Amino acid sequence: MKEFFLGMDDALLIVKETSNGYRSFSRLEGMQPTRLAIDPQDKNIIYCGTQQDGLFKSEDGGNQWKAIGHKESSGIQSAKVTAVAVSPSKQTNGNHIVYAGTEPSMLYYSMDRGETWEEFKNIQSLSSKKHWSFPPRPYTHYVRWITPSYFDENYLGISIEAGAFFYSKNHGADWIDRPDDSPIDIHTLLAHPKASNRLYAACGDGINKKGHSYAESEDGGQSWQYMSEGLEKHPYAYNMTVNPNNPSDCIISAAKSPRHAHSISEYSAVYRKQGSNSWVDISAGLPENHSSIHNLVADPVEAEVFYAMNNYGIYRLDQHADRWEKLEINWKEKYLKQRPSCFNIKLT
Template identity: 25%
Template sequence: GPAIMSGRFIDIENHPTNDRIIYAGAAGGGVWKSNNGGASFSPIFDEHAQSIGKIKLDPKNPDNVIWVGTGEVWTRNSVSVGDGLYKSIDGGNTWKKNGFEKSERISSIEINPNNTQEMYVGVLGALWGDSEERGVYKSTDGGATWSKILYVNPTTGCSDVIMDPKDPNILYASMWEFRRTAWSFSSGGNNSALYKSTDGGKNWNKIHNGFPAGKLGRIAFAVAPSNSNILYSVIESEKDENKGLYRSDDAGANWKHLNNDFGLVVRPFYFSRIVIDPRNPDVVVKAGLFGSISRDGGKTFKDLGRMHPDIHDIVFDIKNSDRMYVATDGGMYRTWDGAATMEIVANLPVSQFYHLSLDNNEPYNIYGGLQDNGSWYGPSRSPGGIEA
């Protein structure tokens, strides 16, 4: 079958101490691992649900313990569903399910670096109907059991949970009210909100001082690893002039609207990831049609380097911020020059076929239309190449 194009990737996770090890989760192609800085990848999750929401490594044992939450969270009308949370204790060779079988979409996994028995999971939940599974969950026994610690209602799921990098008792969670039907999509409502807890999830408060009034949609946010008082949020709001990037310099107590460039606000249900340079809190990257990067604290942005459009996730190399990895609808890319130029990783066959057809030739040809990667065909029996 086709092998020279790639497909949609959702999430990237790099090893906390080994810059050669990178994990990537696909919309319909499982989890892939690289041991050589992204030069090549191998599949490690083929026997399980192939729609991935989130990958997380145990901060104390990242060589062996890997968590995978299944179910794509960029909720277009063609997404697949997941079937729960998985754990590997041997570096991805084998996997065991750890609950959340009915969650459909897991958006977040956070682990206390001081006590890895303490974990948090955000469940976005069902796309096409109500779900009691939505919300934020906590485990104090390494994922053996879970308790729900933040829940709004059956139509409002958790789109992100982030732990303060300096204080694991401080948590932020964005809750998103949404519903897709066969003929429409509703994003936002009175129940969408950004919450903060300072006691490990026992109590939660909205942190909206400076946010736009009225109903809110999906809220993307990030906490600066080098200065956890600095937060960025991209907000979907009712009025166009209030959409866009907000910044807080006091851990979410107050927010200031900085920017509503088109690249920041386009399709928030599909592009809702913000990433901050781990060494410089003024360098911010936002997922989008082409991806946007700011080097002045969010005041101005420019597009990332040329690559396949529809950018879903970005990670900075742990040692050098000029090296970045980017997940797109056309596969994985990497850069060595701060995203000025991009190189595709060419060996990731995770294309999503929307439709297949045959002709009446002998041997017959097989035709397929791919998600954002053109139409392809090839002979049913003879060896050889493929044609676009």
């Protein structure tokens, strides 16, 4: 059985698969989840960042939550937690290292499952910082994505919204800032358990630089190759997921412009790239006229099965299928007016 975690505007919606269909309930009501991460060692331990209320942790699979990390003199100094990740490879005393990023851009890590936190203060002296700026609110910026490695426990890749990608090979002691030709507006930054040193980047760069909607790196971000053929109609790439069994099989959500991507009344598409082929539009079955941009996850067990989530619900694309099918879940009318922010799946 599976559980889906949907970050809505006003709550974390949890949808559980049962033998009799789907059962849903909400947690963290009144808050706006931004990013969610599941401990790879204990799937009952889940971390959820929120837009205004800090970081939360559940130890029972999402039923109960407690606020963690925020203290006046130490810990996470902003209540706007914009990125959360758990390292699949780095551990201390049996605990997987947890990472959190905030607005304004600050980066933290915890070695004791969120009880105490340390800041990577040296990112504040990176030369690219003078260029960090979130276009709708140019006076601020935030950590958009934190990407640990499946293979190198001391590797971290970071994207800032907007203005930089940088990475470390020694767990933040030093950072390589804005490598040559690296994207500067990465919305989703992924690694893969079967592709050492590979990074995948869904970018907003394609709006201002033709052909820069999607990029990959085979050396942890030192160099980048842009592979955007097929995305010309929708150059603003946003969410992405990769087939867990095939690191050369990706799907991505993309829109015509930032305005289209951040609206709930414009059109966005989903594309698929397999191997060296161009991106192909696979949006059939998704809302045809307008919706929020699609959040995407791959099924952790079923081969080549993907899910897309938007303000109309959850859609499933089966292996070899040519259309998405909507899941029969209880979807409240109020969600039609919300713009979902994150989407995760785990096995129960």
